[in-house]
Amino acid sequence: MANLRDHMGRPIVAVTGIGVVTSLGVGKTDNWAALTSGKSGIHPITRFPIDQLNTRISGMVDFLPSSSKGASPLTYELAELAGVEAVAEASLDSNDFGGPLFLASPPVELDWAERFSLYNSDKDKDDTAAERLLRVARSLKELDIFETTQFGSIADRLADRLGTRGLPITLSTACASGATAIQLGVEAIRRGECDRALSIGADGSATAEALIRFSLLSALSTHNDIPEKASKPFSRDRDGFVLAEGSGALVLESLEAALARGATILGILGGCGEKADDFHRTRSKPDASPAIAAVRAALADAGLGEDEVDYVNAHGTSTPENDKMEHLALSTVFGERISSMPVSSNKSMIGHTLSAAGAVEAAFSLMTMRESVIPPTINYDNPDPAIVLDVVPNKKRNAGVRTVLSNSFGFGGQNTCLVMAREPV
Amino acid sequence: MSSPRDVVITGIGLVSSLGEGPDTHWQKLAQPGLQPVLEAARFAPYTVHPLPEIDWNLQIAKRGDQRQMETWQRLGTYAAGLALDDAGIKGNDELCTTMDMVVAAGGGERDEAVDAAILAASESRNDRDVLLNEKLTTELRPTLFLAQLSNLLAGNISIVHKVTGSSRTFMGEEGAGVAAVETAAARIRSGQSTHILVGGAFQTEHSDMLLGYELAGYLHRGPWKAVWQRQGTEGGGVVTGSGGAFLVLEQREHAMSRGRKIYAELGPVLSGRARRSRGKLDTEIAALLAQAALPNGKLLALSGASGAHAATTAEKAALDANPAIAARGFSTLTGHMKEAQFPFAVALAALAVDRKAAYPVFDATAEKPFEGIPASVLATAIGYHQFEGMALVNAA
Numbered sequence: 001m002a003n004l005r006d007h008m009g010r011p012i013v014a015v016t017g018i019g020v021v022t023s024l025g026v027g028k029t030d031n032w033a034a035l036t037s038g039k040s041g042i043h044p045i046t047r048f049p050i051d052q053l054n055t056r057i058s059g060m061v062d063f064l065p066s067s068s069k070g071a072s073p074l075t076y077e078l079a080e081l082a083g084v085e086a087v088a089e090a091s092l093d094s095n096d097f098g099g100p101l102f103l104a105s106p107p108v109e110l111d112w113a114e115r116f117s118l119y120n121s122d123k124d125k126d127d128t129a130a131e132r133l134l135r136v137a138r139s140l141k142e143l144d145i146f147e148t149t150q151f152g153s154i155a156d157r158l159a160d161r162l163g164t165r166g167l168p169i170t171l172s173t174a175c176a177s178g179a180t181a182i183q184l185g186v187e188a189i190r191r192g193e194c195d196r197a198l199s200i201g202a203d204g205s206a207t208a209e210a211l212i213r214f215s216l217l218s219a220l221s222t223h224n225d226i227p228e229k230a231s232k233p234f235s236r237d238r239d240g241f242v243l244a245e246g247s248g249a250l251v252l253e254s255l256e257a258a259l260a261r262g263a264t265i266l267g268i269l270g271g272c273g274e275k276a277d278d279f280h281r282t283r284s285k286p287d288a289s290p291a292i293a294a295v296r297a298a299l300a301d302a303g304l305g306e307d308e309v310d311y312v313n314a315h316g317t318s319t320p321e322n323d324k325m326e327h328l329a330l331s332t333v334f335g336e337r338i339s340s341m342p343v344s345s346n347k348s349m350i351g352h353t354l355s356a357a358g359a360v361e362a363a364f365s366l367m368t369m370r371e372s373v374i375p376p377t378i379n380y381d382n383p384d385p386a387i388v389l390d391v392v393p394n395k396k397r398n399a400g401v402r403t404v405l406s407n408s409f410g411f412g413g414q415n416t417c418l419v420m421a422r423e424p425v
Numbered sequence: 426m427s428s429p430r431d432v433v434i435t436g437i438g439l440v441s442s443l444g445e446g447p448d449t450h451w452q453k454l455a456q457p458g459l460q461p462v463l464e465a466a467r468f469a470p471y472t473v474h475p476l477p478e479i480d481w482n483l484q485i486a487k488r489g490d491q492r493q494m495e496t497w498q499r500l501g502t503y504a505a506g507l508a509l510d511d512a513g514i515k516g517n518d519e520l521c522t523t524m525d526m527v528v529a530a531g532g533g534e535r536d537e538a539v540d541a542a543i544l545a546a547s548e549s550r551n552d553r554d555v556l557l558n559e560k561l562t563t564e565l566r567p568t569l570f571l572a573q574l575s576n577l578l579a580g581n582i583s584i585v586h587k588v589t590g591s592s593r594t595f596m597g598e599e600g601a602g603v604a605a606v607e608t609a610a611a612r613i614r615s616g617q618s619t620h621i622l623v624g625g626a627f628q629t630e631h632s633d634m635l636l637g638y639e640l641a642g643y644l645h646r647g648p649w650k651a652v653w654q655r656q657g658t659e660g661g662g663v664v665t666g667s668g669g670a671f672l673v674l675e676q677r678e679h680a681m682s683r684g685r686k687i688y689a690e691l692g693p694v695l696s697g698r699a700r701r702s703r704g705k706l707d708t709e710i711a712a713l714l715a716q717a718a719l720p721n722g723k724l725l726a727l728s729g730a731s732g733a734h735a736a737t738t739a740e741k742a743a744l745d746a747n748p749a750i751a752a753r754g755f756s757t758l759t760g761h762m763k764e765a766q767f768p769f770a771v772a773l774a775a776l777a778v779d780r781k782a783a784y785p786v787f788d789a790t791a792e793k794p795f796e797g798i799p800a801s802v803l804a805t806a807i808g809y810h811q812f813e814g815m816a817l818v819n820a821a
Contacts, residue, residue, distance in 0.1 A: 051559070107574065115544065116553050119544045130632030134635060137639040138644070140642070149636070149637050150637070155597065160700075169608070172596055174574075184593075208554065208558060208561070216570070217570065276591060277583065278583040278584050281571050412583075412592070413584070
């Protein structure tokens with residue numbers, strides 16, 4: 001009989017369903033095939049004109065019905081697709097999931113298309129833009145536009161669609177959001193509030209304005225000429241991340257409940273760690289101490305020693321600063337062993353899926369263990385001599401992986417790390 | 426029976442049109458017949474409860490930090506500082522670096538001048554996507570993105586007040602405030618945390634913040650009325666207010682070991698998602714009330730009712746159905762503060778418990794007096810559009 005409690009006496013949390021959508025495709029099968037063959041999903045932007053833009057490439061999800069309909073509809077569709085895939089894999093009812101929902105999604109705003117349309121629908125009055133928008137707004141007969149501006153509406157619709165229980169939580173911890181959604185699910189199960197939880201990270205917010213905002217912060221790669229080569233984590237000539245979209249979903253379940261209903265255990269969510277950084281709004285503390293603390297907290301939460309991590313699914317954004325800081329954090333925690341530990345970045349192929357990234361990369365981490373294949377860091381042609389890591393360069397590697405550390409670091413001092421295992425420890 | 430793992434409230438930070446701090450709010454709200462502070466001209470036909478005069482330097486020492494935030498983030502960071510001060514945690518490195526944080530956030534304070542210029546230009550151009558690129562790449566202030574971004578309220582609290590144990594931001598109007606308090610309390614009760622900063626802020630004096638309600642016609646128009654008196658009047662019933670509310674929640678044992686004053690114990694926190702389109706809000710509110718373990722006898726209730734017609738009617742009916750409940754609709758005096766509404770309700774409930782006195786009626790025609798000492802006080806936030814929550818706050 002399996003041990004059902006962890007080293008701290010808490011219920012062990014298993015993963016029984018996984019769903020994923022990225023620019024590489026819909027679903028685990030297509031994504032995994034592309035990811036392990038080193039295929040990039042980064043491509044030229046076609047969703048909006050690229051006039052005046054310094055960055056003209058992205059990892060947008062352009063093949064869904066909602067891809068051209070705005071950030072809220074696309075984020076919903078991405079979340080729904082991943083959620084349904086995960087719930088179905090868990091052999092649960094995708095209309096009646098029966099546990100809480102934790103959704104990581106981007107902050108919403110009224111889309112420009114709607115703003116233009118509202119403004120230009122009533123040109124007669126001599127009033128300010130704000131007055132006109134408000135006047136037109138209050139005569140609208142449908143709630144469609146309104147709902148795209150409510151921060152809780154995507155989760156509310158998902159709760160209806162998937163039959164989750166209670167008030168769904170929508171959260172944002174910037175680029176760590178997906179990992180936080182998983183952490184909230186793990187904590188709820190450990191507290192005994194539920195037997196299962198659905199954690200989803202989804203981001204379909206790659207609008208022109210989003211791209212420009214990140215561009216103005218000099219965060220994006222401008223290697224436009226060969227899009228698939230632009231994201232090059234840990235390379236000497238990395239110059240920023242590639243804005244991308246996607247979604248990841250995990251069905252989390254107490255091991256006890258999962259075994260009791262005969263579910264297939266896809267992996268164990270062993271530990272979560274976090275630490276906030278008080279240094280700067282976008283930059284990390286130069287000594288990487290918050291990231292170090294987050295990694296150590298995750299290991300401690302999982303009851304694992306530093307020598308028990310087989311593989312690191314890196315945050316690896318391909319920005320000059322993140323990759324340097326992440327290397328410092330990892331080499332501090334793991335010491336000399338880091339140079340021989342595989343550390344790869346999925347973002348080299350799918351770009352940075354922002355609010356979804358932590359969930360997407362947790363999904364890929366679990367598949368790495370199940371398939372005994374480590375996806376590569378592609379575009380590793382020009383290693384940064386200051387970052388000595390085994391990045392699993394350019395080609396997948398067959399290797400047994402028992403445990404994974406997945407890092408997520410975000411603007412606003414957000415640092416969240418997850419530790420996953422193939423089997424209950 | 427008190428337990429070492431009870432959740433207690435040891436710090437309160439409040440800002441509203443009435444002023445700042447728990448003492449000011451108590452003194453004002455305890456005055457019978459207090460009149461609201463209203464701004465009826467700037468956003469006509471809408472009335473709002475504006476921010477009071479605030480000396481930001483008192484909680485955000487560096488001008489450089491103040492400049493990196495739009496008003497909403499500044500307001501939240503300020504209110505969070507008040508709560509930390511009140512709990513004796515501000516400046517205590519050990520307590521701040523181990524303190525967890527859950528912020529209920531909105532965001533989206535856009536540059537109104539840039540937007541207006543783009544909209545004006547759109548009247549004469551059909552290539553609006555190109556227009557957007559032209560204007561946004563040249564006219565957006567690079568730091569504005571962060572200064573209005575949802576999770577950067579928490580980020581700024583970390584930077585300014587050094588709260589760095591953990592940082593989570595929940596989104597979703599009133600429901601975010603409910604879930605933030607509920608999650609924080611659950612973490613303390615289960616031993617996952619010992620002390621948590623939780624709360625939110627809302628800065629309504631920005632056209633996009635009004636638009637967020639008015640796209641569904643939720644705002645009240647015409648002459649101001651108390652929150653329970655807006656049915657059948659022009660508009661949707663919501664009068665908004667700028668404000669913020671942060672609480673320091675602490676494990677009882679942790680608070681006692683450092684000898685802190687305890688305002689109140691936070692009892693059950695309940696949340697729900699009624700299928701409102703199916704007419705289920707009444708039964709959901711009744712179900713939450715049933716779960717709240719209401720004490721026998723009369724009960725003071727701090728209602729976060731927004732004034733939104735359907736939700737406020739349903740809440741009033743549910744509260745009126747229990748003759749023991751004496752409700753106080755505090756939005757009459759503060760306006761509706763969205764994400765901050767539930768933390769604000771809990772804070773006012775804790776103050777009444779602590780001061781051993783009820784608030785007088787805020788609306789003599791709709792509310793009934795409460796005599797005696799309120800040992801337990803109910804706090805509610807029924808969302809103007811979606812999500813519901815309530816909590817019972819008990820004497821320490």
